[in-house]
Amino acid sequence: MLKLSGLNVFYGPIQALHGISLEVQAGEIAAIIGANGAGKTTTLRAISGLIRSREESIYFEGKSIDGMAAEKIVGLGIAHVPQGRRIFPGLTVAENLNLATASWRKRGMSIDGDLARVYELFPVLKQREKQLGWSLSGGEQQMLAVGRGIMARPKLLLLDEPSLGLAPKVVEELFETIKQINREDGTTILVVEQNAFMALSIADHGYVLEMGEVVLRGSASELMTNDLVKSAYLGE
Numbered sequence: 001m002l003k004l005s006g007l008n009v010f011y012g013p014i015q016a017l018h019g020i021s022l023e024v025q026a027g028e029i030a031a032i033i034g035a036n037g038a039g040k041t042t043t044l045r046a047i048s049g050l051i052r053s054r055e056e057s058i059y060f061e062g063k064s065i066d067g068m069a070a071e072k073i074v075g076l077g078i079a080h081v082p083q084g085r086r087i088f089p090g091l092t093v094a095e096n097l098n099l100a101t102a103s104w105r106k107r108g109m110s111i112d113g114d115l116a117r118v119y120e121l122f123p124v125l126k127q128r129e130k131q132l133g134w135s136l137s138g139g140e141q142q143m144l145a146v147g148r149g150i151m152a153r154p155k156l157l158l159l160d161e162p163s164l165g166l167a168p169k170v171v172e173e174l175f176e177t178i179k180q181i182n183r184e185d186g187t188t189i190l191v192v193e194q195n196a197f198m199a200l201s202i203a204d205h206g207y208v209l210e211m212g213e214v215v216l217r218g219s220a221s222e223l224m225t226n227d228l229v230k231s232a233y234l235g236e
Helices: 040-047 070-076 093-103 112-121 123-127 138-151 168-185 196-202 220-224 227-232
Strands: 002-011 014-024 029-033 058-060 078-081 156-160 188-193 205-210 213-219
Touching: 002 040, 014 029, 014 040, 014 213, 029 040, 029 168, 029 196, 040 078, 040 156, 040 188, 070 078, 070 093, 078 138, 093 112, 093 138, 112 123, 112 138, 112 168, 123 138, 138 156, 138 168, 168 188, 168 196, 188 196, 196 220, 205 220, 213 220, 220 227
Parallel strands: 029 188, 029 205, 078 156, 156 188
Antiparallel strands: 002 014, 002 058, 205 213
């Protein structure tokens, strides 16, 4: 479904990504792990069109999406849940979710089924439906951010540091829901995480980034038992 082939990204004269190559197959969960500053967020921003690569290197369902506007990429079926949640704090939960349908919704189309699915996955959002975004807890805001991604009807869901700033119990529940979205809805997921254990525990395969380069790749089970990953990212 997604292929990066030698992706190079620059911030002015500074090169942030050095020839990143990876693949995500339809229906699977893939993980990108690495320390802060490794290039994980930049990789997702390049995929979703928020930052441009210098050459053709990003392919979605076999077609190049390099240089395509971010809103067009959303329309193709790629939804990005950014680091830090980035919900609209002055809008209600329902209004935040409603906005995410702009890429596919036409006048008169019902979103009741889409809302019902989000509320099934995150029942607390139903209870908070009329509350403003700023009034939610950190965990609830992250649920809203993921729910907003689901409302875009994605084929591929990009999740950037979904565990950031959340209590361990909330993290466990959130990752169980991510697995549920993949298993029940068939949504392909690419998750970026500093919490390597959680990411690899739900992933089919993964990539390790260091200084803007892929230094390891393999199945999630292989990476979990790799000595470098264990010492650097799993605390063993």
